[in-house]
Amino acid sequence: MSETSAVPVAPPRIKRAQQIALTLLMISGVVNYLDRGTLAVANASIRADLGLSLSQMGVLLSAFSWSYALCQLPIGALADRIGPRRLLGLGLIVWSLAQAAGGLVSTFGWFILARIALGIGEAPQFPSAARVVGNWFPLRARGTPTGIFNSASPLGTALAPLLLSILVVSFHWRWAFIATGAVGLAVAVVWFILYRDPVRAQLSADECRYLDADAQEVVTQSNVTFADWRSLFQHGTTWGMLIGFFGSVYLNWVYLTWLPGYLTAERHMTLMRTGVAASVPFFCGFLGALSAGWLSDLVARKSRSTVIARRNAVVICMLGMVVFTIPGALAQSNIVALACISVVIFLANAASACSWALATAAAPQSRIASLGAIQNFGGFIGGALAPVLTGVIAQKWSFVPALLTAAVIAFVGAMAYLLLVNKPIPEHEPGAANVPLPA
Template sequence: MTDTSIQPSAPPRIRRAQQIALALLMVSGVVNYLDRGTLAVANASIRADLGLSLGQMGVLLSAFSWSYALCQLPVGALVDRIGPRWLLGFGLVVWSLAQASGGLAASFGWFVIARIALGIGEAPQFPSAARVVSNWFPLRARGTPTGIFNSASPLGTALAPLLLSILVVSFSWRWAFIVTGAAGLIVAIVWFALYRDPLRAQLSTQEVQYLDAGKEDVAAPSKVTFAEWRSLFSHGTTWGMLIGFFGSVYLNWVYLTWLPGYLTAERHMSLMHTGIAASIPFFCGFIGALTAGWFSDLITRKSSSAVVSRRNAVVIAMLGMVVFTIPGALAQSNTVALACISVVIFLANAASASSWALATAAAPPSRVASLGAIQNFGGFIGGALAPVVTGFIAQKWSFVPALLFAAAVAFVGAMAYLVLVKKPIPEQEAGVAHAPLPA
């Protein structure tokens, strides 16, 4: 194994591939979250135009999360088998067409189908990104690029109300869907034109040595089989990541889906102030993802175990989320509450970036996308439940117990990471026959 404190510089061809990959992942990620957020931004206009009830709008808001979560399991294995170039490229086309079709929706049923298709199309984004990072970056340098591609989610969320509201007000809510759908198709064309999955046979000895730095098993991964994918569930590490990410995403999605409504209903902010106030925490989340990636790499290079160091970064961030949610819920001052919420979302995105970096360290080389997708499946089951449970608790009591309950869920998730995620899942236990990386 290489010195854990020294990271060799990337050969020129690898560095160029890394820069192209990260730029494309960042752009596609921002478009991904702009598409997700269009429905929330245009909520009132859509309800008025299509005559939808609040209950129907709730179904629309949750339709995406359920299809997205359920597709994580097969998509992760497909990314490992086929490669991120084809899966993410195909996903971009599907989700962009689904997004544009939402702008053409003439009925509630059509809109539900469009949102389900959006969830299916967007499912490959993060498993593909995790596999791209594991393909093009050595083990102990994956935190920073993981933080970069994760930072697209809070950045897209923060930009959505600022950019999409202009389209909704100036034209109509339909154009907000059509324009973002067209943007996704342009990104898909650029992705197919510029990105390539690596082939070991075409890499020089220096390039292979750079990519293999820090690995105990440097044999090339094979295309994953169903038996090998299923074997991941026999490890405590997998269950710790699944349960842990459920807690992390649950608390994050309470704010993601309910923050404007919480600030208006519970904090009695005006609609104008709410729009500005709701963007501030997500810009903090953007900084959190970038900071976490850098910090995760720093402590990993000084640690004997990449898994333990990246897991500890997740646990620390999640415990911070719990600690700051409590005064955020109980504080009388809106300024104090918003400051605490900003810290929570900063840490939530730090935890997310560290969780995806953990997937690249804990997974066997052949199943990085598979393990990341399983973790993401757990997270988005939490994401699908969070707005529903929060709404029920807030309706029956108030947002305070809803936020405290979310903090408790996040605490349980942090303990799952701490107790169950202890070591990487070895490649050889699955009996993988080594072959070249997917083309």
């Protein structure tokens, strides 16, 4: 098949598996981000109830991201090795129990432990989703499904202020944590019942040809070794994606964790008004992820290099994030500020969707989740630092220098993608040792 040829039509059984997989990834992704966003929505109520300062809240907001980021490194290899069905299903159970526990804590220390457990449980979501797309979609058709599963993050974030503000105001902030934890456990049951990882031996010849379209090399099974995983760090592509996603996620997480608090503290909105205002930018982010996935597939099919096409899309989106963050921080009008923030979050989620699509193009077929998780590790080191530094800077000065700092960091990330991500990583490394990962 040529570089510019159309992707073949999926056989009926593959099509059904794709639809089930994407539906479940969307649902679990929305729940994932509802759980992450609960703390941000209930920010003011929790600070008042537990007597926390802005700096302490910044530490609490970042606790999730540290454990989430550190778990990315082993989680990616596990997703490649044991498959997303078992890994994501177990993750759903762990994170839902941790989320419910957040509604029962009474001290700052116990709350931090609950958020750390939440980060561990949620770590498999996106590496597993990347592995699902790599398993069920051919190379040049992975942008659209990647955009779909990525769109769950802004959709969940957009729904969080609308749904959870009602629970916080009408009942208590604790019920927001308990209710979303219960929903996650129900989703875990549905995931185990409906989703299956593909078994190549059970696929027909037509189904295998469809999945292998445009593949540089066909991999019938994924038995990732430690040497295979470690060898990814020998490539500039890996480092460019790791550093670049740091910048992208840092800026995105400033808004994700602090937007409701920013609107109430800096722009003096009420909690109910903040719930509506904070949801609008993330609905824009939902549209950004969906449109970016489709457009990146269109460009990739017409490009000589899928990696370069998807990389350029990431860079353009990130530079747009930088440009619109500056007037968003400086504008006196709340309407102008929200409009700029909406554009930034549209582009941030477009960049995220394109970054995960880039991982499926740049990685060897056997290590898609591994490379995606390494990129995500870099991103969520940025995600862990963002709420802490934002809280410290906002407390000492204001939110304006905090937002401008985030814009500079995102610009550096864009340059890392542009300068270091230039070609795909080969499947086989000459002379690599065959040291298996622990079972």
